[in-house]
Amino acid sequence: MKIFLGQLKFDINRIFIRNFSFLFFSLLMPAGFYLLFTKVMITGTGTEVQKFQLTYMGSMIIYSGIISAIFGIASLLKTDRDKGFLCFLQLTPHKTKYYYFSIYMLIILLNLVASIVLQMIAVVFNGVKINFTQVLQCMLIVVIGQLPMVLLGTCLSYLKKQETLNVVSNVIVFPLAIVSGLWWPLSVMPTWLQKIGQVMPTFFANDLLSEVLLGEKLKLTNFIGMIIWIVLGLIGVAVVLRFYRKQELSS
Amino acid sequence: MNKIVTTRQLKFSYGKKEVLKNVNLTINSGEIIGLTGENGAGKTTLLNALLGLLPSNGQVEILGGKPGGKKARQKIGSMLQGDMVLDNVTVIEMLNEAASQYDEPLDVEELLQKVDLKKHENKLLKNLSGGLMRRVTFAVALVGNPDLLFLDEPTVGMDAQARKVFWQRIEDLRDAGKTVMITSHYLEEIQQTADRLLILQNGVLTFQGTLQELQNKYKKTVIRFKTKLALKKFQKMAAVISSAQTDAEWICLNSEDGDETLKALVPFLGEISNISVQRESLENIFLKMTNEEELA
Numbered sequence: 001m002k003i004f005l006g007q008l009k010f011d012i013n014r015i016f017i018r019n020f021s022f023l024f025f026s027l028l029m030p031a032g033f034y035l036l037f038t039k040v041m042i043t044g045t046g047t048e049v050q051k052f053q054l055t056y057m058g059s060m061i062i063y064s065g066i067i068s069a070i071f072g073i074a075s076l077l078k079t080d081r082d083k084g085f086l087c088f089l090q091l092t093p094h095k096t097k098y099y100y101f102s103i104y105m106l107i108i109l110l111n112l113v114a115s116i117v118l119q120m121i122a123v124v125f126n127g128v129k130i131n132f133t134q135v136l137q138c139m140l141i142v143v144i145g146q147l148p149m150v151l152l153g154t155c156l157s158y159l160k161k162q163e164t165l166n167v168v169s170n171v172i173v174f175p176l177a178i179v180s181g182l183w184w185p186l187s188v189m190p191t192w193l194q195k196i197g198q199v200m201p202t203f204f205a206n207d208l209l210s211e212v213l214l215g216e217k218l219k220l221t222n223f224i225g226m227i228i229w230i231v232l233g234l235i236g237v238a239v240v241l242r243f244y245r246k247q248e249l250s251s
Numbered sequence: 252m253n254k255i256v257t258t259r260q261l262k263f264s265y266g267k268k269e270v271l272k273n274v275n276l277t278i279n280s281g282e283i284i285g286l287t288g289e290n291g292a293g294k295t296t297l298l299n300a301l302l303g304l305l306p307s308n309g310q311v312e313i314l315g316g317k318p319g320g321k322k323a324r325q326k327i328g329s330m331l332q333g334d335m336v337l338d339n340v341t342v343i344e345m346l347n348e349a350a351s352q353y354d355e356p357l358d359v360e361e362l363l364q365k366v367d368l369k370k371h372e373n374k375l376l377k378n379l380s381g382g383l384m385r386r387v388t389f390a391v392a393l394v395g396n397p398d399l400l401f402l403d404e405p406t407v408g409m410d411a412q413a414r415k416v417f418w419q420r421i422e423d424l425r426d427a428g429k430t431v432m433i434t435s436h437y438l439e440e441i442q443q444t445a446d447r448l449l450i451l452q453n454g455v456l457t458f459q460g461t462l463q464e465l466q467n468k469y470k471k472t473v474i475r476f477k478t479k480l481a482l483k484k485f486q487k488m489a490a491v492i493s494s495a496q497t498d499a500e501w502i503c504l505n506s507e508d509g510d511e512t513l514k515a516l517v518p519f520l521g522e523i524s525n526i527s528v529q530r531e532s533l534e535n536i537f538l539k540m541t542n543e544e545e546l547a
Binding site: 002006007010014015018019031079083084087088089090092093094249250 | 265266302303304305306319320321324325327329334335336337338339340344347348351353354377391395434478
């Protein structure tokens with residue numbers, strides 16, 4: 001436990017406290033988007049506006065999760081590996097288990113903080129009503145919904161060049177956000193794109209959040225969809241790791 | 252002395268390229284070992300295989316277990332090539348992080364003093380010079396209080412003062428009974444510190460022994476002395492003398508075997524003075540060995 005707490009303190013300092021840009025993109029940017037879209041660029045009847053203020057809050061929570069997982073985890077793991085830190089830990093008695101646990105936990109915690117910050121903004125600035133149970137349910141969905149993203153970030157961290165990682169991260173994050181309806185409703189997109197969007201992990205998480213916030217019945221298909229993505233993510237990490245080791249030994 | 256590292260027929264290949272070829276070596280407890288060889292000879296690969304970072308063929312026993320085993324990880328410190336210049340991390344945070352990974356680490360404050368980093372402890376790693384960063388990496392290798400240390404090109408980028416501090420710490424480690432294996436291209440430094448030398452050439456361990464043993468293998472020696480006797484008295488004194496020159500009262504003998512020539516000089520001891528014996532330096536021997544390999 002002492003080792004884990006030490007690792008946590010070390011990572012909090014370098015990832016959050018001395019890294020304002022990461023907090024800005026993961027926390028403040030989604031909050032800014034939320035305020036912009038719900039206070040300035042909004043039309044519709046009172047009920048429609050209220051519904052949009054709730055569902056868009058959910059979308060921005062998921063968007064924050066994608067940013068911290070893809071840009072945060074992928075870049076952090078890659079940098080630590082390239083700079084020999086993971087190799088150093090691999091040679092210590094406890095290897096890398098506390099390291100990975102600390103990094104994943106902090107990124108998920110950051111997404112939980114983003115979820116609370118966004119809910120507070122929604123309550124204070126837009127007067128939306130969310131009860132305690134909904135807050136807890138949202139947190140649970142955030143944690144489960146973040147897992148496929150974290151695994152995807154881990155896979156991306158094995159890309160050889162930092163430049164490639166930057167390009168691939170951008171190519172994934174923004175289209176993924178758009179296609180799964182985080183920025184604009186899926187209904188405004190062509191049918192074929194909607195079909196793609198509806199099987200994305202971010203769509204399942206976003207849909208579940210909307211159901212919780214609007215007080216609707218939770219669809220089992222969304223849970224199944226997320227579990228399938230978690231399993232695919234685990235398989236992806238195993239395959240990438242195997243490929244990486246093989247490549248390392250042949251060059 | 253206890254054998255702390257033993258390899259038998261150790262082999263490793265990157266794809267089809269054989270990098271280590273049947274390496275048999277032994278390292279005894281408390282020894283300072285200098286590992287040298289040309290770029291690409293396999294030094295780093297050998298260290299990585301001993302650390303368990305690479306899966307190798309052949310037998311490797313390290314601290315009574317397998318490379319990379321839990322006991323080895325607890326008792327081995329390593330300083331690999333390249334430094335862990337992590338973003339947003341200070342020197343003291345890096346050392347505390349490293350210390351927290353071990354059961355019985357050294358006191359970080361004391362270590363900072365020892366490696367002359369105390370005044371830099373609150374600096375971010377990314378703001379350190381290359382030499383200072385190398386010192387941090389050395390401190391990280393020491394912080395777990397290891398019995399066995401692997402240091403890969405440890406003094407690269409260090410200035411003369413830092414190098415001096417570094418070699419003093421190696422002497423401290425020797426006094427504390429620690430075992431150290433150092434790879435370096437600074438042969439004169441290795442020559443001064445190492446108890447034994449290992450020379451790797453193209454993946455083959457071509458020499459394993461003391462500097463004296465290596466010099467005996469390459470016995471070429473220059474013997475210089477002052478005398479009033481004629482040069483010709485010394486020219487045919489021993490068959491091993493390859494050439495002789497004179498300059499005023501000085502005579503310089505180039506010998507293929509220094510010990511034989513010195514023995515032959517004994518009858519003249521009353522008539523010669525200021526004798527100096529210059530054996531082949533490790534650098535010259537190393538250059539000869541690599542030239543021989545190229546010619547072969």
